[in-house]
Amino acid sequence: MSEHTGAYPRIRPRRNRRGPAIRDLVRESAVTPGDFILPVFVHDEGGGPQEIASLPGVMRHSLGSVIEAAQEAWELGIPAIAPFPKVADGKKTIDGREAWNDDGLMPQIIRGVKQVCPDMLVIPDVALDPFSSLGQDGIVEDGVILNEATIDALVKQSLCQARAGADLVAPSDMMDGRIGRIREALDEAGFDQVGILAYSAKYASCFYGPFRDALDSAPRGGADKKTYQMDPANTDEALHEVALDLAEGADMVMVKPGLPYLDVLWRVKQHFKRPTAVYQVSGEYAMLKAASMNGWLDERSAVLEALLAFKRAGADAILTYYAADAARWLREG
Ligand code: PBG
Numbered sequence: 001m002s003e004h005t006g007a008y009p010r011i012r013p014r015r016n017r018r019g020p021a022i023r024d025l026v027r028e029s030a031v032t033p034g035d036f037i038l039p040v041f042v043h044d045e046g047g048g049p050q051e052i053a054s055l056p057g058v059m060r061h062s063l064g065s066v067i068e069a070a071q072e073a074w075e076l077g078i079p080a081i082a083p084f085p086k087v088a089d090g091k092k093t094i095d096g097r098e099a100w101n102d103d104g105l106m107p108q109i110i111r112g113v114k115q116v117c118p119d120m121l122v123i124p125d126v127a128l129d130p131f132s133s134l135g136q137d138g139i140v141e142d143g144v145i146l147n148e149a150t151i152d153a154l155v156k157q158s159l160c161q162a163r164a165g166a167d168l169v170a171p172s173d174m175m176d177g178r179i180g181r182i183r184e185a186l187d188e189a190g191f192d193q194v195g196i197l198a199y200s201a202k203y204a205s206c207f208y209g210p211f212r213d214a215l216d217s218a219p220r221g222g223a224d225k226k227t228y229q230m231d232p233a234n235t236d237e238a239l240h241e242v243a244l245d246l247a248e249g250a251d252m253v254m255v256k257p258g259l260p261y262l263d264v265l266w267r268v269k270q271h272f273k274r275p276t277a278v279y280q281v282s283g284e285y286a287m288l289k290a291a292s293m294n295g296w297l298d299e300r301s302a303v304l305e306a307l308l309a310f311k312r313a314g315a316d317a318i319l320t321y322y323a324a325d326a327a328r329w330l331r332e333g
Contacts, residue, residue: 028312029308029311029312030308030311031304031307031308031310031311031318031326031330032077032330033076033077033078033323033326033327033330033331034077034078034079035307035311035315035316035317035318036073036078036079036080036317036318036319036320036323036326036327037078037079037080037081037082037121037123037277037317037318037319037320037323038069038070038073038078038080038081038082038319038320038321038323038324039081039082039083039084039279039319039320039321040061040066040069040070040081040082040083040084041058041059041060041061041083041084041085041086041214041215042060042061042062042063042066042083042084042085042086042105042109043060043061043062043085043086044063044085044086044087044088044105045088046062047062048062048064048065049061049062049065052210052213052214053213054209054210054213054214054282054286055210055213055214055282055285055286055289055321056289056293057289057321057325058214058285058321060086060214063105063108063109063112066083066109066112066113067112067113067115067116069081069324070113070116070117070120071116071117072324073120073323073324073327074117074119074120076324076327076328076331077327077331078120078323078324078327079120079121080120080121080122080123080167080317081113081120081121081122081123082123082124082125082170082319083106083109083110083113083122083124083125084125084130084211084214084215085104085105085106085109085130085215086130086214086215086216086217087104087105087130087131089133089216091104091131092131092132092133093131093132093133094132094133094134094139094140095139095153096128096131096132096139096153097131097153098131099128099130099131099153099156099157099160100153100156100157100159100160101160102160102163102164104160106124106160106161106164107160107161107163107164108164109122109124110122110124110161110164110165110166111164111165114165121167121168122165122166122167123166123167123168123169123170123197124161124166124169124170125170125172126154126157126158126161126169126170126171126172126173126182127154127171127172127173128150128153128154128157128173129215129217130215130217132217132222133220134219134220134221134222134223135212135217135218135219135220135222136219136222136223136225137150137172137173137174137175137225137228138150138153138173138175138223138228139153140222140223143222143223144223144227145175145223145227145228147175147176147177150173150175150178151175151177151178151181154171154173154175154178154181154182155178155181155182155185158171158182158185158186159185159186159189159191162186162189162191162194166194167194167195168194168195168196168197168251168252169182169186169194169195169196169197170196170197170198170199170254171196171198171199172199172202172256173199173228174199174202174228174229174230175228177248179196179198179244179245179248179249179250180247180248180249182196183196183248183249195251195252196249196250196251196252197250197251197252197253197254197277198245198250198252198253198254199254199256199279200238200241200242200244200245200250200253200254200255200268201230201238201241201242201253201254201255201256201261201264201268202229202230202254202256203229203230203231203232203256203257203261204225204226204229204230204231204232205229205232205256205257205260205281205283206283207257207260207281207282207283207284208257208281208282208283209282209283209286210282210283210285210286211281211282211283214282232260235263235264235267238255238264238267238268239267239268239271239272242268242271242272243272246272246274251275252274252275252276252277252316252317253268253272253274253275253276253277254276254277254278254279254319255268255276255277255278255279256278256279256281256319257279257280257281257283257284258278258279258280258281258284258306258310258318259280259284259306259309259310260284261278262309262310262313265278265310265313265314265315266313266314268314269313269314269315270314275316275317276314276315276316276317277315277316277317277318277319278310278313278315278317278318278319279318279319280306280307280310280318280319280320280321280322282321284306285320285321285322288302288303288306288322300325300329303322303325303326303329304326304329304330307320307322307326
């Protein structure tokens, strides 16, 4: 016998669902354009934006078109943009040194966006994979990612991004101890107002496939990403990673991917109650897009439902390739 026996017919949950007004009144979560961070891919090959086969509707921008995209997003109420550079193969090396070239693609993107949208938050990715000839997030030696040497490189990359005007830096590499070292280096260089959005619980996921197509950054040997990204089977470990990043000075933490890891997002938010972002990754976008293109899902409803799920699970910020579309849909009401 349930404890509710006898409650009905006095208690009728459907009363709170009987029309749009009462549903508005009792709704617990909402998603708004102000929650979004728009990830963008940018190439340096000259010419205009390029299509990405496994991400229909997402562009590999040119320096010119990414600035337009930023402005459009800002006007839609999206407060932040997260650029990812696609550099030519000729600029990729074992040590990824192009990552801290002050005249490189990323600093140009940051300066370009800040010039046109000075108040928009620019949150560049900190990791070596777009610059690594092996597609690895760190420096490889004898099949091992060297933690210390990689942190030294990530510190140089973060300082380079801060000099270009980044508002927050977002280390997505999963090296141990990098948040503390980056925080210390930023402070020493006078960038105490530059924040850190830490990819804290980043899993070794197959859902990153289309992203690696976009940047041509698929691992080409050297090491296994499972030696730094987390095992999809673990959630206690996510709390450990988040605790460390917060202790080292992260301003916001992130769980990635999104929908398949809602339990992790929920636990992180419940446990720490700190600003928490979630990344609806490229594979999640591709699934929603493919089903929508086949007429199997209503795109707008499916996307807004998935984004709402992130808010319900505790996300404060959502990185999504759907940011501009979703902002438009939300505006239309
Ligand atoms: C790498 C990085 C990846 C993503 C963001 N930063 C891929 C990877 O770790 O191999 C994936 C994002 C996505 O799939 O949308 N530093």
